[in-house]
Amino acid sequence: MTSSVVDPVGEHPPIVDERIPLGAWEWARRQPDRIALEDERGGTTTYGELGARVNRLSRALRKIGVTEGGVAAALVRNEREYFELVLATGQIGAYALVINWHLTPDEILYILHDSGASALFADSELGAALVEVQDRLPAHRYSIGEELVGWERYDRFGADESAEPPEDRRNGAVMGYTSGTTGRPKGVRRVLPDISPEEGLAFNGIMLSAFGLNRREGKHLLCSPAYHAAPSGFAIAALHFGQTILIHERFVAEAVLDAFEQGVTSSHMVPTHFHRLLQLPEERRASADLSSLHRIVHAGAPCPPEIKKAILEWFGPIVWEYLGATEGLVSVVSPETWLERPGTVGRPFSPGDVAIKREDGTDAAPGEEGMIYFRATLPFEYHNDPEKTAASRLGELVTVGDLGMMDEAGYVYLLDRRSDLIVSGGVNIYPADVEAALLMHPSVQDVGVIGVRDDEWGKRVVAVVQVVEGVDADDVLRAELDDHARRHLPSYKRPRRYEFLDDFPRTEAGKVKRRELRDIYDPDRPTTTVVRGID
Numbered sequence: 001m002t003s004s005v006v007d008p009v010g011e012h013p014p015i016v017d018e019r020i021p022l023g024a025w026e027w028a029r030r031q032p033d034r035i036a037l038e039d040e041r042g043g044t045t046t047y048g049e050l051g052a053r054v055n056r057l058s059r060a061l062r063k064i065g066v067t068e069g070g071v072a073a074a075l076v077r078n079e080r081e082y083f084e085l086v087l088a089t090g091q092i093g094a095y096a097l098v099i100n101w102h103l104t105p106d107e108i109l110y111i112l113h114d115s116g117a118s119a120l121f122a123d124s125e126l127g128a129a130l131v132e133v134q135d136r137l138p139a140h141r142y143s144i145g146e147e148l149v150g151w152e153r154y155d156r157f158g159a160d161e162s163a164e165p166p167e168d169r170r171n172g173a174v175m176g177y178t179s180g181t182t183g184r185p186k187g188v189r190r191v192l193p194d195i196s197p198e199e200g201l202a203f204n205g206i207m208l209s210a211f212g213l214n215r216r217e218g219k220h221l222l223c224s225p226a227y228h229a230a231p232s233g234f235a236i237a238a239l240h241f242g243q244t245i246l247i248h249e250r251f252v253a254e255a256v257l258d259a260f261e262q263g264v265t266s267s268h269m270v271p272t273h274f275h276r277l278l279q280l281p282e283e284r285r286a287s288a289d290l291s292s293l294h295r296i297v298h299a300g301a302p303c304p305p306e307i308k309k310a311i312l313e314w315f316g317p318i319v320w321e322y323l324g325a326t327e328g329l330v331s332v333v334s335p336e337t338w339l340e341r342p343g344t345v346g347r348p349f350s351p352g353d354v355a356i357k358r359e360d361g362t363d364a365a366p367g368e369e370g371m372i373y374f375r376a377t378l379p380f381e382y383h384n385d386p387e388k389t390a391a392s393r394l395g396e397l398v399t400v401g402d403l404g405m406m407d408e409a410g411y412v413y414l415l416d417r418r419s420d421l422i423v424s425g426g427v428n429i430y431p432a433d434v435e436a437a438l439l440m441h442p443s444v445q446d447v448g449v450i451g452v453r454d455d456e457w458g459k460r461v462v463a464v465v466q467v468v469e470g471v472d473a474d475d476v477l478r479a480e481l482d483d484h485a486r487r488h489l490p491s492y493k494r495p496r497r498y499e500f501l502d503d504f505p506r507t508e509a510g511k512v513k514r515r516e517l518r519d520i521y522d523p524d525r526p527t528t529t530v531v532r533g534i535d
Contacts, residue, residue, distance in 0.1 A: 020198075020201055020202055020204075020205045021201050021204050021205050021208075021214070021237070021240035021241040021242070022198070022240070022241075022242065023197060023198045023201055023240050024036065024047065024050065024051065024054075024087055024239050024240055025051055025054070025087070025091060025165065025197060025198075026198065027047040027051075027242050028047040028048050028050060028051020028052070028054075029051065031047060031242075032046060032047055032048025032049075032051070033046055033047075033048060034046060034047045034048075034242065035047075035244045036049075036050045036083075036239060036244065036245065037050065037080055037083060037239075037244070037245050037247060038219075038244055038245070038246045038247065039079075039080070039246075039247050040246075040247070040248055040249065040255070045080055047242075050080075050083065050084065050087070051163075052163035053084050053158075053163075054084055054087040054088045054091070055088075055161070055162065055163050055164060055165050055166060056158035056159065056161040056162070056163055057084055057085065057088035057157070057158045057161075058088045058089075058091055058092050058165075058166045059158060059161040059162060059166050060157050060158030060161050061088060061089065061092060061094065061119070061158075062092060062166065064118070064119060064140045065118055065140075066089070066092070066094050066118055066119055067092065067093070067094065068092070068093035068094065068170060068192075069093065069094065069095075069192070070094045070095070070118060071094065071095045071097050071115050071116055071117040071118065071119075071175065072085060072088075072089055072094060072095070072096060072097065072117065072118070072119045072120075072121065073097040073098075073099055073111075073112055073115065073117040073119065073120045073121065073138070074086075074096060074097065074098050074099065074120075074121050074122075075099045075101050075108065075120065075121070075122035075123065075126050075127065076098075076101070076121065076122065076123050076126070076144060076226070077101065077123055077126075077225075077226075077249055078222060078225065078226050078247050078248065078249045078250070079123070079144070079247065079249070080247070081121065081123075081144050081154065082098070082226045082232070083235075083236070083239065083245070085121055086098075086174060086232075086236060089172045090171070090172040090173070090197055090200075091165070091166065091169045091170070091171075091172065091197045092166060092169070092170060092172060093170035093171065093172050093192055094172045095115075095172060095173055095174070095175040095189070096172070096173075096174045096175065097111070097112075097115050097117055097174075097175045097177075097187075098174060098176065098226060098227045098232065099111055099112075099177075099227060100177075100225070100227045101123070101126050101225075101227065102490040102491065102492055103490060104489075104490060105129065105130055105132065105133050106133075107185075108130065109133055109136055109137075110184060110185075111177050111185065111187075112137065112138060113136075114184070114187060114383065114384060115175065115177075115187050115383065117138055118138055118139075118140060119138055119140040119141070119142070120137055120138045120140070120141040120142070121141075121142045121144060121154060122141070122142070122143060122144065122151075123144050123145060124143045124144060124145035124146035124147070124148055125145070125146075127141070127143050127148050127151060128148060131148075134150055140152075142154040142157050169196060169197055170192075170194065170195070170196065170197070171192060171193065171194075171195050171196060171197050171199065171200030172192065172197070172200075173190045173192055173200075174229070174232070174233075174236075175187055175188065175189055175190075175383075176188050176229045176326045178325070178326045178327075178400075178428070186382040186383060186384075186385050186388055187382065187383030187384070188326045188327060188380050188382065188383075189380060189381055189382070189383040190378050190379065190380045191378070191379040191380065191381075201240055203377060203378065204236075204237040204240050204241075207233075207234075207237055207329070208234075208237050208238065208241065210322075210329075210332050210349075211295055211297050211320050211322075211332070212294075212295055212320075213234075213237075213238065213241075213266055213294075213295050213297070214241060215241060215243065215265070215294075216241060216242045216243075217242070217243065218238070218243040218244070218265035218266060218294065219243060219244045219245075219246055219263050219264050219265050219266075220234070220235055220238035220239075220243050220244070220245050220246070220264070220265065220266050220267065221245075221246045221248065221256065221259055221260075221264045221266070221267035222235040222245055222246065222247050222248065222267075222268075223248040223250070223251045223256055223259075223267060223269070223273070224251065224268065224269070224270065224273075224426065225250075228300075228426065228427075229326045230268055230299055230300065230324070231268040231269075234268040234297065235268070238266070243265075246259060246264060251273055251276070253273075253276040253277050253279065253280055254280065254284075256273070256277065257277065257280065257284070257285075257288055260288065260290055260292070260293050261288055261289050261290070261292075263292050264292065264293065265292055265293060265294040265295070266293075266294055266295040266296070266297070267296055267297075268296075268297050268298070268299075269296060269297070269298045270298060270299070270300035270425060270426030270458075271298065271300070271303035271304065271307055271308075271426075271458055272425040272426060272456055272457050272458060273298075274298070274303065274307050274308070274310075274311045275307055275455060275456045276456070277311070278307065278310055278311065278314070285314060290315060290316075293315065293318060294318060295318050295320060296311075296315060296318055296319045296320070297319075297320050297321070297322065298319065298320070298321050299321060299322050299323065299324060299426075300423065300425075300426030300427075300458075303321065303458075304453075304455060304458075305342045305343060307455065308321075308338065308342070309339075309342075312335055312338075312339065317334075317335040317336060318335065319335050320332065320333070320334060320335065321333050321338060321345060321346065322345065322346065323345035323346070323372075323402075323412060323414055325400045325402075327376050327377075327380060327392075327398055327400055328374055328375065328376040328377035328378070328398070329374075329377050330345070330348065330354055330372060330374045330412065331345050331346035331347055331348050331354060331412045332346045332347075332349075333345055333346030333347075333411075334346075337411075341407075341411055343413055344407075344411040344412065344413055345404075345412050345413065345414050346411065346412060347409075347410045347411055347412065348374070348410075348412070351410055352375075353374060353375040354372065354373065354374045354375075354397075354406070354412060355372075355373045355374075355397060356368070356369075356370040356371070356372060356373075356404060356405055356406045356412075357370050357371050357373050357394060357399075358370050358371075359371075361394060364405065364406070366405075366406060366407055366408040367405055367406075367407060367408075368405060369403060369404070369405050369415055370403070370404070370405065371399050371401065371402070371403060371404075372399060372400075372402045372403070372404040372412070372414075373394050373397035373398065373399045374397060374398065374399070375396060375397055375398075376398050401421075402414060403415045420450075420514045422449075422450070422451030422459050422461055423451070423458055423459055424451065424454070424457045424458055424459045424460065424461060424492065425456075425457045425458065425492070426458070427492050429451070429459075429461060429492065429493050431448070431449035431450065431512075431514065433489075433493060434449040434461065434463065434485075434489060434493050434494075434495065435447050435448065435449050435463075435512070437484075437485065437488040437489050437493075438463055438465070438481065438484070438485065438495075440484070440488065441480070441481060441484045442468070443467055443468050443471045443477060443480070443481075444465055444466075444467065444468070444481075445465075445466045445467055445468045445469075445504075446465070446466040446504045447463055447464065447465050447466070448463075448464045448504070448505075448512040448513075448514055448517050449461060449462070449463050449464070449495065449514075450462050450464065450514050450517045450518050450521065452497075452518065452521055460496050460497060461493070461494065461495045461496055461497075462495060462496070462497045462498075462499060462521060463481070463495035463497070463498050463499070464499045464500075464501050464504075464517050464520075464521065465481070465498060465499070465500055465501070466500070466501055466502065466504040467500060473500035477498075478498045481495075481498055482494070482495075482498070499521060501517075501520070505517065
């Protein structure tokens with residue numbers, strides 16, 4: 001079985017290997033002693049060991065009712081069990097729902113209920129945080145690590161099942177949750193064709209081929225949270241090609257540089273990672289041996305040009321960028337092209353795959369701002385939300401609300417991330433969530449949350465507050481607001497700066513005029529109101 005990627009615009013690198021990835025299940029059969037997973041402590045899992053555990057899990061999942069179209073949820077950090085669950089659901093026609101473990105219990109409950117998940121697999125520490133809502137969790141729940149009252153042990157789940165591949169294998173998928181700038185998150189549920197898991201890997205081959213990553217040998221570093229679709233997707237794709245996945249629980253610049261020197265060949269990153277690597281001592285960076293490093297792929301947030309140039313000077317022409325979303329891939333840009341056209345996120349594989357549209361649905365002229373529409377990588381729908389599904393469509397193209405423009409040569413430029421959406425460190429932050437929490441404070445009359453430029457994080461969360469009459473807008477209140485935010489918001493959503501404004505800008509319809517707030521609090525304006533200790 002072969003695959004070829006047609007590249008009419010000539011932007012993408014030559015394909016090193018045109019074969020479709022064999023699949024982790026097939027590697028387990030052909031080369032069981034090949035190393036599949038490696039952790040930071042040096043522990044390894046072979047493809048044979050991984051395949052046997054996956055087969056047992058697949059059989060056990062079917063017995064508890066996770067069959068074709070069913071959903072099994074995973075609340076896990078970067079660990080072996082993530083790969084086990086994704087591969088197990090991936091060969092029985094089911095969905096693996098990977099949940100952001102930074103979310104609050106209420107947010108996790110919403111996603112579990114909305115998705116229809118019938119089983120939950122959680123790291124014991126993360127599961128323990130759900131004890132107060134345990135009666136509202138799926139009946140089938142399994143603890144990874146320590147025992148939890150009311151949970152079964154993950155290591156015992158499927159232990160008595162056969163290690164042989166299950167019968168009637170069928171392609172499954174990962175189900176991610178995303179949303180716009182308002183409202184509850186929505187599940188991106190891909191249509192599952194009735195094909196084998198191996199046939200379903202065609203997209204993995206195309207995706208890695210676009211970046212020259214379709215190699216049978218190599219070590220891919222996972223250093224971003226696996227609940228993010230992009231880094232986990234690249235890691236799973238590399239695993240199906242037969243590469244070893246080095247798992248880092250979190251990003252630590254020194255440890256990542258060490259891994260580069262110890263044989264890592266590729267990784268997926270966000271601009272924040274580049275910034276932190278560049279902050280390492282100059283002598284450490286200068287002495288680093290990066291000869292094994294073949295490709296770095298990045299996305300997640302606009303990369304400041306000065307950061308991108310600095311990382312290219314250090315790593316060399318191996319840093320590729322793309323624009324995409326859970327819904328699909330928009331464009332890819334090589335390092336050489338980016339240097340020629342700083343700021344571009346590249347061109348699509350085919351000119352008809354991406355269009356910039358005005359509000360009336362007509363095509364924007366070259367250089368004119370508009371909404372970015374693109375062809376979804378695979379057919380999908382927003383789970384339980386036909387209106388959102390329909391609203392995202394324009395003919396055969398879809399949008400996630402990104403604003404951009406396209407030049408006369410067909411290169412795409414991203415202008416804003418879903419208008420008001422804040423992308424910090426590659427993570428999407430929705431202003432309405434933060435505003436709702438801050439409005440609970442008795443001294444807050446009104447509030448608007450925006451993102452301003454930050455060299456490390458891409459965007460810094462700033463809360464602009466109108467205080468209740470008679471309340472002093474001072475540093476004491478800033479500290480109170482920060483303490484309030486710590487108790488009511490996940491850490492990544494917490495504002496890093498508080499400003500006060502008397503004449504608060506809202507439309508007659510009651511919506512915050514965030515663009516006006518961004519104009520007032522220009523990113524180049526001196527920061528004199530940072531809350532002490534927040535950073």
